[in-house]
Amino acid sequence: MPRRLAIFLRRMAVVVAMVIAFFPIFWLFSTSVKPYDEWAAWPPVWISDHPTLQNYRIVFFPKAARAFAAKQSGSLDYKVSGSAWKAFEDSAIISTCATFLSILFGTLAAFSIVRFRTGGPNYAFQFLTVRMMPPIAVVVPIVALFSMLRLADTYFGMILAYTAFTLPFSIWMIRSFIEEAPQELEGAAMIHGMGQMEAFIKVTLPLVKGGILATALFIFILNWSEFLFALVLTSGNVVTVTLQVANYVSASSGKLYGVQAAMGAISTLPVILFGYIIQRHLVRGLTFGAVKR
Amino acid sequence: MTPRLEMRGLSKRFGDVEAVSKLSLALAPGEFVSLLGPSGCGKSTTLAMVAGFEPPTAGAVVVDGKDMTGTPPGRRRIGLVFQDYAVFSRLSVRDNLLFGLEAQRLPRSERKRRIEAMAEKLELGSLMRRRGASLNMSEMQRVAIARALVTEPSLLLLDEPMSNLDASLRAALRGELKLIQKQLDQTVLYVTHDQIEAMSMSDRIAVMRAGRIEQIGTPEDIYHRPATGFVAGVIGDPPINLVACTVKRSGTKAAVASPLHKGVELESADMPDGEHALGVRPHDVKVSRRPRSDHLQASVRFVENLGAENILHLEFGSSLLAAVTPPGFAAAGEDVWIKAEPRQLHFIRRDDDRVVRAKGA
Amino acid sequence: MKRLFNGIGPSRRDVLKAGATGLAGFAMSPLLGRGAHAEQWALKNIHETAAAKAKELAGSRNVSLKIMQPSGSLGNVKPVGDLWTKATGIPVHYLEVPLGEINQKVLLEAVSKSGSFDLALPATFGIPDLAESGILVNLDKYAQKYEPTDYQKDVLYTIGDYYKGSLYGYQTDGDTYLMFYNKDWLDNADEQKGFSDKHGYALKVPDTWEQLDAMMEWFHRPDKGMYGGALFRTQYFIAWEWWGRFHAKGFYPLADDLTPQINNDAGIAALEELIAASKFLYPGARTNGLFENFEAFGKGDKFADIGWGGTQKFLNSDKSKIKGRLAFGDMPGGMVNGELLRTPYFNWGWNYVVSSVSPDPEIAYLFSLFACSPVMSTIAVRDPGGYFDPIRGIHYKDPQIQKTYTEEFLVAHKHSMINSIPDFYLKGQGEYFDELRVNIAAADAGTKTAKAALDDCAASWERITRRMGKRSQSVQWHFLKANYPAGIRDRLK
């Protein structure tokens, strides 16, 4: 029956798309548990017969990993790096603080823009241009400026940079949430003697708190995943997870596939988790609220 | 003569729910038939099956004698007008009309001829270059109808095309639509929940209820001789008056008693003993300002002035009754005398909702 | 001790002096007066004296040292740091940055002057840029004060420690580029006969690039799973091989007036030979970095490999199928005027340098003196998982190090170290070399002819030199040239 066949073919196409979407992630996780001699074997090992946690040990417990390697022949005597704990700690601190500031500043600004039409119709757009410029174009002067202000390679400097570059997202996303909330309720509250800010905080904010939470998670993801600023604005005092991934890579000595994959798998897990929590709002975020779902 | 459209025992099940059940209906060429019923009665499903968007669970759709049940919508020679008109908003009116013709691969000259003819008939000349999105409701309706008709379909299906319009526009468009249909001698299946639309335009009306056709007939029939209490209730404005009545059978005869009348007899086989309902249309209630021997007294509670006529809401015993009179006939608080002819009484069986008429009616 | 490493020519220090004094008009010779004060500081226990001095300098102050090091070098740095802390009470903190990024990070500190580190371990070739940026402390004054006269005599390669005649940091890593061969294949009598029948000379560790190329071609039988070589062809590595091939033809990369000579006939021939040799490499050569490279050579199905001490650490481990079946050699040379010219090449290395914004540069210097002392550097080099390869003569006698590398290898390594030509230690090294890399990779990929690639590169070099300041570059170039190993210096044009 051709109709049945058509449906079958369409479902097959969906399955193929799912496989393609999942495959690189599968490979990342699969490699992360491969012992050293299977990382770059030919033919490649798809699923290891000898899965090991050694790569994860190298990431988190370099000393223990080394002791393990010494006992086990056939295990990699990798170059010793520091533990990745610091990277996770730093990334968590920076991402959380930057997210908080971005959301706080963004909410205030969005409130002002929506309720008072502050700055006229083009004002909000001005923030978007921040997102349009390639960060690499301003990275050189930021390095110069941050050096002057003693902000290079500090938490505060990173937080400042991340806050600024996520503000367009938070302002535009929160703006779209506030616009959807009914203004009449605020008006009613003000008739009952609340100030406008109070009315906003007590009436509108609870209505849009789900949206703001989604925005916060979204911005956290952006911060957590950021690489270029981390690469350029830090020099060892601050280490982010994306940098730590690069720490297992080098132009001269090749890549530690398994270790990198382990680091990649762990660093990407929270992002995927948060991503699914805010799945409904992800598109809105990535399109500055232009596409709602 | 082959019917333009024939539905043969059409049924549709969605899981446990039977949306349409064994529905049969035939439309003669040039006939205007309405499917009338409240929302959820299965009329839209029927339409979807006829148009080809829903495959029927059982039964067949036959157009011009050809079984079209498995044919995709585009090849059924059926024109379709949607409730929201579905005018292609990104295309010009001309392109809207062209759309179906291009699909039919007609020669260019023929397309042009048809479009111009249709534009003239529906007075679309000034709209041809406008984008679909820029039209108002009545313009859209005309474009939607023109778009369907220009393909010269065997059958035109209209799905509640007036429900988005305001009342005054509706009245005007009803006439317009009927006129076009007559001019073109176009067979139409018209789906609506509005009895006025159905009554005013249809050659025949099929009243639907819970997936079945309750009654098929001319507007006349349906109005004066409703087959069931449901039909009687659906048709008519203001709605039919319902009064309780009692049936007492003796031998082959059955006597009905109600506050409105005395001594009407029915065939005893038609109605069992006991409490039933009696329906009488407000237009059929005769009202007199003076007492008459065969009239009953009632008092006017309030008056609804419709301009051309008044509706009196009468207090009559323990029940309320509406009656239509010329304007200024009576005022609130006055007493009037009323009567209903036995042949205009519709006795509605409590058990199966069937309407039974008085003997000799 | 001097005898031990002094295989050829005068000692390194003598060479440096010669280079410096040979340049009349440039006052850059504090070397001569060096060590006057430090007479009483003996080399043997310099680590103790340096630590004691540091402790004294720190006094009751709360001093700590921050070291910025490339990722993966903790195994070399931390054991020494721990001993330092034990000896001085001065704690050491480690900042790890991606290996490829460390020079950039040190340089950016010149801009930010944030004092984020006291010591760093940049790659040696970046010292000219870093010195010019002002972020490095010119160590001459401290060396004069503390460095024992014979401190560097035992160090096999020190050119990279100096820029324009001044000391900027101590070398920690013997990163000379040398060759590994499949000994079984070399020793196979049938192969030997077949090869010498065809080429008229014996199949043995090759002396020249020409011989190496011939041998790789000879052994390249992909259908039998045998490959000629595991030389690098990724962009980052490819220029080094050409650098060796080019020097082996008897030329400096720059003329005395800084005109590039890289695009002369020798340069073009060297590049064409390199491209021709690409045919005899194993399939992964074009993508593989160091790690994948020695892993591949460890399979034992390839004839020749190029690499550093780290390569040997792997090849000599249980993971390598070729363990114990290896022959070693300098990077091949060439015949110049009928005589063999070898130009081994020191192309990486890490130097301890002191930050000019460190609050305690003197203590930081003392740490580098401590860490590079014979005893401490031996401990650092011992780490089997680190980067550091033997650099001092004394390292070659350490049983643990001998076990890691094999004595046979160490002989070759030492020979190569002593004769190594320096990398291109000029300001803008990154730019010069990247230009070279891009062009050579393009020529190897076939998108440019060898001549066009080198002409383009030479043109870029001229522009870079002009931008960097010709006078300044000229000073360093002449200093560098004067410090090429003596036996080679005289034969290069």
Next chain:
Amino acid sequence: MIETEARDGAGGVHAAGALHVEAEPVGRSGLLARLGIPFNVALVLPAQLTIMVVVVVPTLIVLWLAVTDWQPTQDLAWWQAQFIWFWNFNDLWYDQRFINALIRTVFVVGVCIGVELSLALALALLFVEEWWWKRLAVSVIILPMMVVPVDAANAFFMLFNDRGPINHMITVLIGRPFTFSWLSDPTWAMLPIMLCEIWQWTPLMFLMVLTGMMALPQNQVRAAVALGASPVRIFRRIVLPLLMPVIGIAVLIRSIETFKIFDPVYILTRGQPGGATETISMYMYNGAFVYFRMGYIAAAALIVLVLVLSICIALSKPLKRHT
């Protein structure tokens, strides 16, 4: 400071007279009042100041650096750098590597956006209907956009390794060993980078298009079906035009983001081999942080900024209109 404002606002201190007022701004702290800063302006101040420090001031610094030859290796602070008029721009004009990087980036944007959009449309068409594991399918398909880009790039590095699974699959397909070195071939090295970008961001495009398709006026499609048009014609003449606004936004936003492409290039090739994969961001990174030619790269940055911003602002009408 921010909290103070909020509290004062909540206290409902009345004050009037803000710029661009629609609803009258109410509530102002004492300090702000004395400074003459209207309440609504005070609200945007934190955001605006942050942007000032991190974006506006640096942009001004770019203007200065672009006319200097500043390099950190000169041991000069950036404000002491030597003024060299417009020589940087002159050099850039003749810098084939810069021009190539620009052209290459535009090429990458074109290819990636084209492929992403086509795939997204095709996928979205598969997802208009309902079936029982549709939600699962959507969840899996949007997975890539949640992966940290650096990790995604690493995964693709492994996939396209000469001994990676891609070559393995090709080997199995063609039946003889295939160990092509994708990342070191000047002709092909761009492919894994673009595939990585496409893999990661097609899901976003897909979700946007699907959102648009779900909101499509269904009856227009049914009307077209009833008129007998072929699926292709319906898609081209009815669906696509209706999707245009959403597609416009998707293309605009993705183009902006793709133009900045850096992470996969850095991880996969760093612009190698022979500069064959050097996008504009990679070029500027190499120039600024490998060669330390800060002044020169500032000039390049200025050109790119002017280019990108003018194009973006010109094309941003859909974004403005839509919101």
